[in-house]
Amino acid sequence: MIPSNEVLPGGVSSGARALGVLDGRDFVVASSKGAWLTDTYGTRFVDYGMAMGANLLGHADPAVVEACIAALRSGSMPGFSNDQESRAADALVRIGGERVTRATFTTTGTEAVQLAIRAARGKTGRQLVAKTVGGYDGWLDNVRFGLVESPETERTNTRPVQLDVTLLRVNDMNDLDELFREYGNDLAAILIEPILGNTACLVPTPEWIARLNALCAQYGVKIISDEVMAGLRTGFGLVADTIGLNADYVSMGKAIGTGVPVAALLGTQDAFSVFADGSVPRFGTYHGNPLVCAALIATTDFLSTADYQTGLFDYGAKMRAGIVEAYKAEGLSVCTAGFDAVFSLWFTETPPATYDAAMAALNPTASRLNYEALRRNGVIALPSPWGRYFASFSHGAEELEVTLAAFRAAAASVAEAKCV
Ligand SMILES: Cc1ncc(COP(=O)(O)O)c(C=O)c1O
Structure with missing residues (x-):
């Protein structure tokens, strides 16, 4: 054998x-x-x-387990629009406050990030995305770039670009200014973990975040806050809001489902217009099924009053x-x-x-x-x-x-x- x-x-x-x-x-x-x-x-x-x-x-968690059992009993994959899906979206956007009021589901954090990139490109008509040196934003090739200890994280005279993704260095003002000087009009989005959980919890400084917000507003660049790992860990709200990052899109996963595979993309009404008008497509057999929505609702029910x-x-x-x-x-x-x-x-x-x-x-x-x-x-x-x-x-x-x-x-x- x-x-x-x-x-x-x-x-x-x-x-x-x-x-x-x-x-x-x-x-x-x-x-x-x-x-x-x-x-x-x-x-x-x-x-x-x-x-x-x-x-x-x-x-x-007992409440999540019970909710999942009930969902399995009443059919976990109806395959058409289901009543749990919008309940789950309503439950999740409570964490978005007044700005981030829209949500859509995926199954993994990797997919939520990719959907955010696709939406930002659709919204801006630009292709280039800058992710952070040391940031991990899922396992697909375009963002499997600039991971800790990878050759492209080394400082050279040219900024590396691969599959329409380039890199920026958190807490380095010169690097940020240079990125926008060079690529400001080509950038669709900045993709950033609000705390670099995959780089031993490096936290962006308020000064650096303020400069990033200002440059993105000036050049019309979208901000994707990748909260797949850190999400819901600073309270029942967005980590982006905790650190003052003006996110247009927020990718979430992991903690929103307490161990049941569910992920989501949240965003502002404006950022989500590409989904509302159908110009950016979304697909996924398992996305927003009643089983994962039940886990999400039980999780957010607990956390919203915890x-x-x-x-x-x-x-x-x-x-x-x-x-x-x-x-x-x-x-x-x-x-x-x-x-x-x-x-x-x-x-x-x-x-x-x-x-x-x-x-x-x-x-x-x-x-x-x-x-x-x-x-x-x-x-x-x-x-x-x-x-x-x-x-x-x-x-x-x-x-x-x-x-x-x-x-x-x-x-x-x-x-x-x-x-x-
Ligand atoms: C910040 C961040 N983004 C995205 C992902 C990818 O999520 P998933 O493993 O659910 O595809 C991870 C996973 O560790 C993550 O930490």
């Missing part, structure tokens, strides 16, 4: 998902509930991957402080970057502000030792030095205790290796 990890190459369908063998044990999840994962050996772990951010409420401060932010703040404390006890200075509901750990005194600074600050050895010690002590986090910790509404006192004990072990292991 062919081994199962050869039938399914590497044992996974998405590259970033395989954690590999540690101390002779592989890591394959048998079940997940709340903030915990149970592997095939029956060992339980506090989870900070949270399905790359998809489980903001926690794994297998106390984010006590239910989520306080936990993240205590965890961040506890990590710094654990390392300090070993004589090491570390810091965290991002928001309390999603943050990264840096083995530096202050978080890097730019991609170049992040590259210089990267410490793969410390990141690996930290990850391995956490895993040995009952905590699963993302192994990459660019990774991040996702807290959820299911993380509480018990999880915090296990987590901080694991971080004390991790700090000791990193200190012993003298790699910071």
Whole structure:
């Protein structure tokens, strides 16, 4: 018989998902509930991957599960317009405030981003899109460009362009001004994560965002805020609004469905005129089916009345402080970057502000030792030095205790290796 990890190459369908063998044990999840994962050996772990951010409420949230069961019973794929779809759109646009009032569904975040690009091109009649150095906006070729540590992120005299996509550098004013001087009249859109979750939670500064808003308004360039990862993690509103980014389009996914595959594109009335008049087409067999809409409605019902401060932010703040404390006890200075509901750990005194600074600050050895010690002590986090910790509404006192004990072990292991 062919081994199962050869039938399914590497044992996974998405590259970033395989954690590999540690101390002779592989890591394959048998079940997940709340903030915990149970592997095939029956060992339980506090989870900070949270399905790359998809489980903001926690794994297998009971209200979401019940809503999905009911939707399956009444037919999950009617194939025609269904009453759940507009209910879900109404539920979702509550987060958009007064400006961002329109929504349409896709199945994955990758598709939501592509639809935003198509809409922005239709709206402006221009082709070129600028995405951020280090930003991850889905797995398709046009945006699989400028990812962390890729050759095109290196500074050269010419701005790289591939498949009508070019790059810009967050928090670099000169680069922003140069981009618009060179390409301002060719640009359809700027595609940006409001917090660069895939670049260890680099946060754009208010000054840089203000300049970006002003240049986009001046040149008629659309802003796509890619909130697939960070969405709903700063409260029941757009992350773009939290940081002052004037988004025309907002791609969302992951947390809006609590682990059920649903994604969406939101936008202003003006930005969505290309869908309203049919000049930009939308397709997708699974988009907006009753099953995923039920999950979305149950999720937004919870989040719209949730106390984010006590239910989520306080936990993240205590965890961040506890990590710094654990390392300090070993004589090491570390810091965290991002928001309390999603943050990264840096083995530096202050978080890097730019991609170049992040590259210089990267410490793969410390990141690996930290990850391995956490895993040995009952905590699963993302192994990459660019990774991040996702807290959820299911993380509480018990999880915090296990987590901080694991971080004390991790700090000791990193200190012993003298790699910071
Ligand atoms: C910011 C961002 N955009 C887009 C995507 C792609 O979403 P999906 O994996 O659902 O296609 C991701 C996935 O991690 C993401 O983090």
